[in-house]
Amino acid sequence: MADNPFAEFSLERAIDLRWTLRDIQAGRLKLSPVSDEDLHILAELGLVELHDDEPGLTEAGADVLSD
Numbered sequence: 443m444a445d446n447p448f449a450e451f452s453l454e455r456a457i458d459l460r461w462t463l464r465d466i467q468a469g470r471l472k473l474s475p476v477s478d479e480d481l482h483i484l485a486e487l488g489l490v491e492l493h494d495d496e497p498g499l500t501e502a503g504a505d506v507l508s509d
Contacts, residue, residue, distance in 0.1 A: 466503075
C-alpha cells in the first residue's frame, strides 16, 4: 500500500481533499467548483495538474482514488 498523501491533514480535511479528487476525475467542476486552496494543496502533493486552466488528475492522483 502506498503512503497516504493526506496523512498530515485532519480526517475531515483528508476526506474533503479526496472528494475534490473524485469531483475532478468525474468532471463535476461546474457543480462542485474546486477551491483555490484545495487545488493548490493537491498540486503541491502532485495529485493534480492544470491543462488549459482545467485541473486533471496525475497518475499519482488516479492511484490515490484506486486504493
